[in-house]
């Protein structure tokens with residue numbers, strides 16, 4: 407059965423691979439699973455039909471027969487668990503790879519999102535002069551720790567896994583900030599992820615949505 411995912415009809419990043427359907431597209435491409443995409447406007451995302459799938463009225467969702475999922479991490483994990491290629495088969499190594507999915511989403515991503523949200527909503531407020539550097543520092547702390555663990559390895563724990571896919575997507579959120587620049591091994595890690603043919607296909611598919619909508 408071909409899964410159906412949802413994505414932005416008009417992504418604010420103009421299809422540059424930041425919206426979270428990109429994680430799902432990349433995972434599907436890695437395992438060679440074809441998929442369909444239902445594009446949604448911001449209005450449609452908040453309507454009852456979509457909220458029945460996604461209680462928070464967001465993208466991405468994933469439908470496969472009777473199954474409907476609505477968290478990008480859960481969707482990536484589902485894909486990785488049901489197809490070969492994104493998780494080791496050996497149980498201990500598999501659990502460690504899953505551990506990295508959660509580390510990306512629960513430990514590394516939150517300070518990145520908090521920093522970005524504050525920049526969008528508070529940067530003209532008087533307190534931002536103190537708050538902004540503090541949020542930068544929280545991100546740097548996590549990047550330093552991650553950089554130390556990655557060292558000179560290509561991937562976080564052996565072969566490329568769903569943990570790396572999720573971590574690379576989380577780190578890409580910093581692309582426009584310059585914060586990754588202090589960690590050459592993390593920059594190289596993100597570049598290695600982006601160089602994977604499956605990433606390239608997913609990125610092209612997401613960009614094509616914007617290109618088609620804008621007629622460019």
Ligand code: GTB
Nearest residue numbers: 417418419424425426463464465466476477478479
């Ligand atoms: N925890 C959920 C998950 O991981 O699936 C979070 C899902 C989420 O944040 N979805 C966002 C959404 O639907 C899109 S991805 N937002 C619309 C809304 O809440 O009304 C977040 C996102 C959006 C846009 C950019 N961008 O343009 O750079 C980057 C990331």
